[in-house]
Amino acid sequence: MHKAQFQSPIFPYLLLLPQMAIVAIFFLWPSAEAVRSSFFLQDPFFGNETFVGIDNYTDAVTRSDYGRAAWFTFLFTLVVTVFSLGIALLLAVAADNVLRGQGPYKTLLMWVYAIAPPVAGLIGIMLFDQHIGPIVDFVALFGWEMRVGVNYWDSGIAMMIVATWKQIPVNFIFFLSGLQSIPKGVREAASIDNPSPSGRFWTIIFPLLAPTSFFLMIINITYAFFETFGIVDVMLKGEPGNNPVTLVYKVFLDGFRGNDLGGSSAQSVILMVFVLALTIIQFRLIERRVHYT
Amino acid sequence: MSQDQIAVTGKPAVPAATSASAASAGFGAFVRRNQIVEHIVLLLGVLLMMGPIAVAFTTSTHDPVTIHSEGMQLGFGNNFLPTYEAVIFEQTGFTKQVTGWGMSLNSLILGLGFAIGKIIVSMLAAYAIVYFRFPLGTLCFWIIFSTLLLPLEVRILPSYEVVQGLGLLNSYTGLILPLIASATGTFFFRQFFKSVPNELLEAARIDGAGPFRFFWDILVPLSRTMIAAIFIIMFVVGWNQYLWPILMTTDESFYTVVRGIRQILQVWIGADIPAYNEALGLAIIAMIPPVLIVIIFQRMFIKGLVESEK
Numbered sequence: 001m002h003k004a005q006f007q008s009p010i011f012p013y014l015l016l017l018p019q020m021a022i023v024a025i026f027f028l029w030p031s032a033e034a035v036r037s038s039f040f041l042q043d044p045f046f047g048n049e050t051f052v053g054i055d056n057y058t059d060a061v062t063r064s065d066y067g068r069a070a071w072f073t074f075l076f077t078l079v080v081t082v083f084s085l086g087i088a089l090l091l092a093v094a095a096d097n098v099l100r101g102q103g104p105y106k107t108l109l110m111w112v113y114a115i116a117p118p119v120a121g122l123i124g125i126m127l128f129d130q131h132i133g134p135i136v137d138f139v140a141l142f143g144w145e146m147r148v149g150v151n152y153w154d155s156g157i158a159m160m161i162v163a164t165w166k167q168i169p170v171n172f173i174f175f176l177s178g179l180q181s182i183p184k185g186v187r188e189a190a191s192i193d194n195p196s197p198s199g200r201f202w203t204i205i206f207p208l209l210a211p212t213s214f215f216l217m218i219i220n221i222t223y224a225f226f227e228t229f230g231i232v233d234v235m236l237k238g239e240p241g242n243n244p245v246t247l248v249y250k251v252f253l254d255g256f257r258g259n260d261l262g263g264s265s266a267q268s269v270i271l272m273v274f275v276l277a278l279t280i281i282q283f284r285l286i287e288r289r290v291h292y293t
Numbered sequence: 294m295s296q297d298q299i300a301v302t303g304k305p306a307v308p309a310a311t312s313a314s315a316a317s318a319g320f321g322a323f324v325r326r327n328q329i330v331e332h333i334v335l336l337l338g339v340l341l342m343m344g345p346i347a348v349a350f351t352t353s354t355h356d357p358v359t360i361h362s363e364g365m366q367l368g369f370g371n372n373f374l375p376t377y378e379a380v381i382f383e384q385t386g387f388t389k390q391v392t393g394w395g396m397s398l399n400s401l402i403l404g405l406g407f408a409i410g411k412i413i414v415s416m417l418a419a420y421a422i423v424y425f426r427f428p429l430g431t432l433c434f435w436i437i438f439s440t441l442l443l444p445l446e447v448r449i450l451p452s453y454e455v456v457q458g459l460g461l462l463n464s465y466t467g468l469i470l471p472l473i474a475s476a477t478g479t480f481f482f483r484q485f486f487k488s489v490p491n492e493l494l495e496a497a498r499i500d501g502a503g504p505f506r507f508f509w510d511i512l513v514p515l516s517r518t519m520i521a522a523i524f525i526i527m528f529v530v531g532w533n534q535y536l537w538p539i540l541m542t543t544d545e546s547f548y549t550v551v552r553g554i555r556q557i558l559q560v561w562i563g564a565d566i567p568a569y570n571e572a573l574g575l576a577i578i579a580m581i582p583p584v585l586i587v588i589i590f591q592r593m594f595i596k597g598l599v600e601s602e603k
Binding site: 028226252 | 328339352365417421425429433436437439440470475476479507532535536540551554572573587591595
């Protein structure tokens with residue numbers, strides 16, 4: 001579509017000035033700085049730097065705690081994505097089907113979206129607390145002595161549960177709006193062809209939801225990587241010790257606690273490449289969706 | 294609906310040979326007609342989503358000794374006023390100058406500043422990109438676009454150093470501006486402006502309106518619902534910021550209430566009986582404003598969320 005446009009020598013630059021200034025100072029400069037310092041070794045006491053090539057990268061990647069964090073991040077992302085998408089889809093399908101009470105259900109299921117991850121984390125550590133946590137009491141009935149903050153996997157599982165819980169509302173909202181945008185005629189035709197509700201769902205409704213699901217998968221991976229920082233930080237009470245951490249949390253730990261600027265920057269750059277790849281996938285999917293709808 | 298399906302597909306109804314099978318068929322139909330399964334699934338979902346919050350709230354109304362000896366509480370306790378009075382008004386922190394009230398005001402400034410700042414900056418930029426033809430337009434667009442590639446979380450250390458170098462640590466400017474750098478808002482408004490019919494601009498031009506008049510008298514009023522929707526989302530996002538405030542604010546008078554969550558973890562350190570009630574009370578205080586906004590403006594919020602992520 002051709003858009004009618006204004007011609008003016010200065011006005012558009014004035015309009016763009018605030019955005020470009022903020023982007024240049026708070027985005028381009030720090031990003032370039034991250035890439036640059038990933039190739040240097042900094043002396044935290046005297047402030048001088050030595051060029052070390054890709055040593056920071058090889059050091060970062062070959063260290064055993066990096067491998068451990070990467071493996072945990074992978075599992076964490078997988079569990080959070082699969083469970084939050086699955087539960088949200090189940091709830092969205094149920095909410096889409098009911099005739100009565102849809103409004104209240106929708107409100108009650110979505111408002112956890114507005115809760116900050118660290119706030120969810122705080123409620124989480126209470127529920128998983130050694131002394132007062134009802135979940136610990138509950139699993140003890142099955143002989144599982146859960147020790148969050150002490151046992152590596154107990155902490156990891158608690159973090160996965162809280163992160164999944166926090167992400168259900170977003171997925172629910174998108175799935176429900178995806179379901180409700182399926183034309184009524186398609187549904188009616190489907191119910192004539194296929195009398196069983198579950199058959200109908202898997203052969204017709206689910207494929208129609210595929211673009212939404214792919215899109216949400218990317219959103220969920222991004223969430224599990226980056227936005228769970230608050231959950232991880234609060235649930236480990238800021239002192240990770242021997243507990244599992246995500247890669248983003250490790251960038252923070254090594255940079256601000258360990259004073260390892262080069263190593264932290266190298267890890268940042270690795271994550272940047274990862275996000276770049278995700279974004280490219282996302283845009284290809286969006287393009288496809290635009291073509292077919 | 295189920296009756297229609299049977300009629301259309303010609304599936305015979307279950308023959309009522311025995312009274313037992315008739316009764317079970319009747320029950321099955323009853324379950325289906327009243328959507329019992331759906332309601333059970335949804336009620337379990339509501340329990341899953343609301344349960345933790347409800348327990349957090351009721352536990353916060355008990356005193357620490359009860360919580361410590363008996364665990365989290367389902368019933369309402371009689372310590373509601375003392376807990377919330379302490380959380381909102383008692384001065385805590387190293388400097389003894391931080392109150393829940395003060396932190397909430399900082400959160401409000403961050404939420405409003407972030408939402409309003411982002412809307413203004415991104416509307417202006419989107420207007421320039423969509424409605425003007427100028428030499429560096431495409432380049433600017435791609436530079437802005439690149440901010441979507443790298444979230445703040447992966448460049449925290451250099452961002453911190455830049456803000457420190459500019460002397461903006463412990464200031465609202467340093468808290469808000471770096472968060473505005475992401476271009477989500479610009480893309481949102483760009484999409485919307487592109488959907489505005491061309492005829493409007495042509496008509497405005499015939500009436501002699503310049504670029505400024507057109508923006509202020511036509512485009513801004515047209516964008517009202519979009520602005521409201523994006524405002525709600527951005528306010529919630531701004532209020533809920535955690536990582537950046539942790540790095541930026543060492544001066545407790547700039548603490549936001551979500552930042553205060555990290556501080557209240559100190560209740561576990563060196564206390565025989567942690568003040569669980571106050572920690573949970575602060576969590577409740579931190580969630581009330583964004584939750585209220587999302588519930589009250591639910592329709593707009595969903596619209597903004599679904600549209601802006603496209």
